[in-house]
Amino acid sequence: MSNHFNIDIVNPEQSFLSKDNVFEVVIPAVEGEIGILKDHIPIISFLKPGIIRVFSESEEQSFYVEDGIVEFKDNTLSVLTSSIFDLKDADKNFVSESISSAEAELSKDNIDDQKRFLLNHKVEVLKSISIN
Amino acid sequence: MPSLDDLRKRITSVKSTQKITKAMKMVAAAKLRKAQENAEKGRPYSEKMNNVILNLSKSITDKENAPKLLVGTGEEKVHLCIVLTADRGLCGGFNTNIIKKAKSYFEKIISENKTLKIITVGSKGYDQLKRQYKSYIVENISFKESKNINYFDADKVGKIIIEKFEKNEFDVCAIFYNKFKNVITQIPQEQQIVPLNEDKDDKDGSDNDNDYEFEPDEDEILSNLLPKNISTQIFKAMLENSASEQGSRMTAMDNATRNAGELVDRLTIEYNRSRQAAITKELIEIISGAESL
Numbered sequence: 001m002s003n004h005f006n007i008d009i010v011n012p013e014q015s016f017l018s019k020d021n022v023f024e025v026v027i028p029a030v031e032g033e034i035g036i037l038k039d040h041i042p043i044i045s046f047l048k049p050g051i052i053r054v055f056s057e058s059e060e061q062s063f064y065v066e067d068g069i070v071e072f073k074d075n076t077l078s079v080l081t082s083s084i085f086d087l088k089d090a091d092k093n094f095v096s097e098s099i100s101s102a103e104a105e106l107s108k109d110n111i112d113d114q115k116r117f118l119l120n121h122k123v124e125v126l127k128s129i130s131i132n
Numbered sequence: 133m134p135s136l137d138d139l140r141k142r143i144t145s146v147k148s149t150q151k152i153t154k155a156m157k158m159v160a161a162a163k164l165r166k167a168q169e170n171a172e173k174g175r176p177y178s179e180k181m182n183n184v185i186l187n188l189s190k191s192i193t194d195k196e197n198a199p200k201l202l203v204g205t206g207e208e209k210v211h212l213c214i215v216l217t218a219d220r221g222l223c224g225g226f227n228t229n230i231i232k233k234a235k236s237y238f239e240k241i242i243s244e245n246k247t248l249k250i251i252t253v254g255s256k257g258y259d260q261l262k263r264q265y266k267s268y269i270v271e272n273i274s275f276k277e278s279k280n281i282n283y284f285d286a287d288k289v290g291k292i293i294i295e296k297f298e299k300n301e302f303d304v305c306a307i308f309y310n311k312f313k314n315v316i317t318q319i320p321q322e323q324q325i326v327p328l329n330e331d332k333d334d335k336d337g338s339d340n341d342n343d344y345e346f347e348p349d350e351d352e353i354l355s356n357l358l359p360k361n362i363s364t365q366i367f368k369a370m371l372e373n374s375a376s377e378q379g380s381r382m383t384a385m386d387n388a389t390r391n392a393g394e395l396v397d398r399l400t401i402e403y404n405r406s407r408q409a410a411i412t413k414e415l416i417e418i419i420s421g422a423e424s425l
Contacts, residue, residue: 010180012283012367014173031347044184045347046356069357071184073344078180082283082360 003038005075007054009063011084017054017063024055025077027070042073047081049122051129062087064129066122090129099126136410139403143396150392156222157385164315164378170281171312171371178368181361185328187344188354199351201294201358204327205303210247212302212326213237214289216309216369217257218377219276224384226310226318226377227256233320234308238265249302253289253370281370283363290363297326309369310376316383318376325365328358 007025009017025036028050034043047068054061068081085091105111106119134142192198215234217227241248251271252258258272271292275285296302305326310318346353 008176008180010177012174012177012286012364013170015176029347034347041345042343043345043347044188044353046353069181069184069353069360071180071187078184080177080180080184082287 005038007077009079022056026053153385153388160382167375199355210302212249212305214307215257217254223381226380229320286367287363309373312375315379
């Protein structure tokens with residue numbers, strides 16, 4: 001028995017990634033990172049800004065996501081997200097722009113703790129991308 | 133009887149109109165293919181979203197405390213209608229059909245003494261509705277500047293709806309758009325998005341015993357998911373609409389080209405006849421002039 005399962009990453013405009021030979025996916029769920037292997041129990045969760053790592057036999061891929069929903073069921077992992085890009089083709093300008101817009105948002109007074117936490121986190125992740 | 137010169141002018145004018153409609157038809161055909169592709173690409177997202185929500189709402193036991201976006205406010209007094217139309221004309225009955233559908237819904241609401249609020253997306257809808265329903269229109273959005281349909285625009289509309297809902301400005305929300313069936317047929321649709329209509333609910337009843345693990349709990353996921361779903365529905369409607377618009381324009385322009393062709397044929401016959409008549413007349417004049425000599 002192989003220990004592979006399927007992954008589908010879709011954004012509203014198109015299907016972003018679809019593979020059937022991954023053996024582990026790490027997703028940045030809102031309450032911490034989750035590693036998903038084959039035969040994980042069905043789960044629904046949503047994402048915070050972070051990096052999705054997809055491991056297959058031949059390669060490892062990383063994607064930055066801002067938000068989204070994940071569903072794992074019958075050995076298929078579906079990720080629905082409106083903002084995603086491959087770390088390999090990360091656009092430096094876009095990243096730094098996102099950082100500055102997130103920081104601008106942070107400096108406003110009227111945001112609640114949860115939002116502040118998410119924004120802080122986003123800045124952190126984006127900065128780590130721009131360093132690499 | 134128009135003179136020969138008049139006829140010639142008319143024929144040229146109809147011919148140049150025909151050229152325009154022909155070009156528009158071809159442009160629409162090219163755009164249609166793209167719009168159709170986009171609509172198809174966007175389908176998995178909205179389908180998956182629907183599935184997740186379906187699974188979630190099944191597992192919610194406490195219907196009383198469920199998020200209001202799902203179950204509604206419990207009242208049906210204020211109706212918000214989102215009318216999605218095109219920004220351009222010359223696409224046959226496309227805009228008119230949506231408006232017609234929307235108007236009959238509006239009349240029903242008004243006759244039931246409920247409050248009606250309208251948001252128009254696309255300038256053609258606004259133009260057609262402002263005459264009769266000006267006082268009900270609360271917002272008028274147009275995405276003329278954006279070349280392609282993108283999720284960002286749909287999200288903007290979605291956010292406006294959520295904001296209004298949170299301020300308790302409406303109880304029920306419905307969207308109007310054209311569903312793309314094929315190039316010739318587009319069906320005007322009315323779809324209720326708040327509260328969520330569970331009409332397709334028992335399609336796969338076997339999934340009922342699927343126990344999901346939720347992280348965090350169902351309520352939180354749902355309240356995070358439902359606003360997204362609204363944007364997704366709007367986006368889906370916009371995609372369908374754009375495919376329908378191009379399809380409808382293509383058919384309309386095809387008809388126009390054909391009609392122009394018929395008109396040219398008729399005018400040409402008339403032109404030839406009157407030219408022949410003129411020649412015959414001159415001949416008769418010459419002959420009878422010669423005879424009288």
